[in-house]
Amino acid sequence: KAGVTQTPRYLIKTRGQQVTLSCSPISGHRSVSWYQQTPGQGLQFLFEYFSETQRNKGNFPGRFSGRQFSNSRSEMNVSTLELGDSALYLCASSLGTSGIYNEQFFGPGTRLTVL
Amino acid sequence: GQSLEQPSEVTAVEGAIVQINCTYQTSGFYGLSWYQQHDGGAPTFLSYNALDGLEETGRFSSFLSRSDSYGYLLLQELQMKDSASYFCAVRDRGRGSTLGRLYFGRGTQLTVWP
Numbered sequence: 001k002a003g004v005t006q007t008p009r010y011l012i013k014t015r016g017q018q019v020t021l022s023c024s025p026i027s028g029h030r031s032v033s034w035y036q037q038t039p040g041q042g043l044q045f046l047f048e049y050f051s052e053t054q055r056n057k058g059n060f061p062g063r064f065s066g067r068q069f070s071n072s073r074s075e076m077n078v079s080t081l082e083l084g085d086s087a088l089y090l091c092a093s094s095l096g097t098s099g100i101y102n103e104q105f106f107g108p109g110t111r112l113t114v115l
Numbered sequence: 116g117q118s119l120e121q122p123s124e125v126t127a128v129e130g131a132i133v134q135i136n137c138t139y140q141t142s143g144f145y146g147l148s149w150y151q152q153h154d155g156g157a158p159t160f161l162s163y164n165a166l167d168g169l170e171e172t173g174r175f176s177s178f179l180s181r182s183d184s185y186g187y188l189l190l191q192e193l194q195m196k197d198s199a200s201y202f203c204a205v206r207d208r209g210r211g212s213t214l215g216r217l218y219f220g221r222g223t224q225l226t227v228w229p
Contacts, residue, residue, distance in 0.1 A: 033217065043158070043202060043219035056216045090157060102206065102217070103148070106157035 002027065004107035006091050012113045018079040021110045025072050025093030031055075032074040033104065034066060037088040046089075049074055050096075078112075086114045117141045117207050119220035126226045127193050135188045135223045137203035143215065145206040147179050147186040152222070153199045161188070161201075190225070198227045 005024045013019050025032050034046040045058040049068035066076040072093070078085055088111050092104035119139045127133040137147065146165040150158040164170055164179035164186060176189040190197055200222040207215035 035219075042221040045216050045218065048216070058216060092158075102146075103160045103163065104150070104158070104217070106159065108157050 004091060004093050004105055006089075006107040006110050008110060009108065010111045010113075012115065013081050014115050015081055015083060017081050018077060019081060019112060020075055020077045021089055021091075021112075023074045023076075023091030023093075023107060025074070025091075026105055029093035029095055029105070030072055031094045031096060031102070032068055032072060033092045033094070034074070034076050035090040035092065036060075037090055037109070038086075043090070046076065081114045083114050086112060088112075117205075117216075117218050119203055119205060119218055121201075121203055121220040121223050123221065124224045124226070126228065128228045129193055129195060131193050132189065132191050133193060133225065135190075135201050135203075135225070137186045137188070137220055139184050139186075139203070139205050139218075139220075141205050141207040141215075141218065143207050144181065144184075147177070148204045149177055149188045150202045150204065150219075151199050152202065158202060193227045195227050195229065198225055200224050 007022045031050045033048040036044045047066050048056040052068045063079045068074045088109045090106050090109045092106045094102050094104055121137045125133055148163045149161040151161050152158040162177040164177050167179055167181055169178045174191045179186040202222045203220045206217045
């Protein structure tokens with residue numbers, strides 16, 4: 001079974017631009033979560049989607065948004081990029097949202113650099 | 116608020132045993148998970164404890180005490196390949212009947228020396 005895939009793997013943008021990152025979950029997984037990872041803040045939860053509905057949202061500004069499609073694939077968008085948005089963005093999929101079914105399977109991440 | 120505390124660094128030699136502690140404070144509790152992340156890699160799931168006690172999976176074991184809001188990951192017969200960051204994670208209570216957010220600790224960098 002193929003793992004979680006994320007595209008692109010690397011991205012360089014300048015301040016003020018916007019970016020869209022894509023995530024394809026493991027087949028059969030209906031829950032997709034997004035995380036931002038930086039050396040200073042660790043793994044920070046962005047949002048979680050289940051069956052095309054946003055179930056939870058982390059403490060990030062409204063510039064960060066996401067969506068999930070009917071095939072469970074998900075995208076996240078960051079508008080008006082700031083230098084501080086430079087990070088590794090990880091997508092994770094899971095069978096469900098509770099208990100062991102919430103075991104997160106992570107993709108390789110998208111390394112975003114904002115200049 | 117929600118918080119998870121774990122040591123930032125641990126070092127040990129090959130063949131040794133190391134314990135990585137995690138204390139948490141969340142509004143509601145739905146289990147403690149552990150993840151491993153090698154440099155440049157993605158986090159991978161190691162274990163999940165929903166009830167008190169010890170769960171063993173090969174060389175790795177995980178323990179939970181809900182009354183103490185405490186858990187640990189025990190790594191035995193350490194190998195060089197175990198050098199990685201280890202994260203504990205808990206999910207808090209959401210609104211109404213929905214589950215809350217998944218929170219990760221800052222991670223513990225384990226270095227295994229030959």
